[in-house]
Amino acid sequence: MDDIDTQLIVLLQQDATQSYATLGAAVGLSAAAAHERVRKLRARGVVRSTRVEVDPAAVGRGVLAYVMVDASAWMGSAGTAEALAELPEIEEAHIVAGSASVLVKVRTGTTEALQEVLGRLFGIEGVTGTQTIVVLETLFERPLSPASPEPPAP
């Protein structure tokens, strides 16, 4: 994980459709060398996957909300993740500190559908309450910049 690896990661986070020749030129390496480095980053699990990013509104998921799910008991058990994963509207689920709670990120097509998701959350064993934060406008969503060597470029 030297400087060049970091640069490659940043470039691939912006656009993973670039050719290795382009990538190599950008970091001062041959296409083959750039390719070899990216291959190793994948093998080591630093680069997890390559995916397309979709406009949520265009696929019927224009409503975004975060929901704090309060539970009567510890939800760290294996079953919790599965129960939450069964709701396709849930994009992320995190166990959080400070209370017996899980924070979930939910995307639905309408506020009515959001309400229905809340109802189904109550159906999960141990859930005692929810607190919903509805997003009015997303200012930005972006890839995380690696912390390793470089502060924002000069």
Next chain:
Amino acid sequence: MDDIDTQLIVLLQQDATQSYATLGAAVGLSAAAAHERVRKLRARGVVRSTRVEVDPAAVGRGVLAYVMVDASAWMGSAGTAEALAELPEIEEAHIVAGSASVLVKVRTGTTEALQEVLGRLFGIEGVTGTQTIVVLETLFERPLSPASPEPPAP
């Protein structure tokens, strides 16, 4: 946006490195036809970008927190997004309903660095307080499944 478009989106959300021949075979189309559909999905903005997904811990951002940023005034103005975007630890920023607040998703390397980000948030004009939710464990983060035609497959 018919059924085949939706299938292509789901496949590309799982793995955007597949060839169009593979993609076409999966949806019952020739490689060229699959390519043409994906090209149009990109042109229409349904598919926004292709990016790699990186392991946060591997790039020095193993600590995740959500921060509610309370403000004395309306933060919907143009300057707010820019001020927040200047903090590289902020991955998402959303304006939320219910109070004069912005919800931000923050990733840092250590809890000390998180504390420092909170300090810098207070430096932004109009910010009167923060409430931080520290994530202990991420259960899952996944691409949103399109709502359009298909419920989970039979």
Next chain:
DNA sequence: GGTGAAACTATGCGTAA
């Protein structure tokens, strides 16, 4: 939407630093 051909890319290998 399919076909086939041309141009471009990925990727393994031999070699060198």
Next chain:
DNA sequence: TTACGCATAGTTTCACC
């Protein structure tokens, strides 16, 4: 170990049906 350059196999991307 890491990078280079070349050769080949595979992919993208046309024009045309």
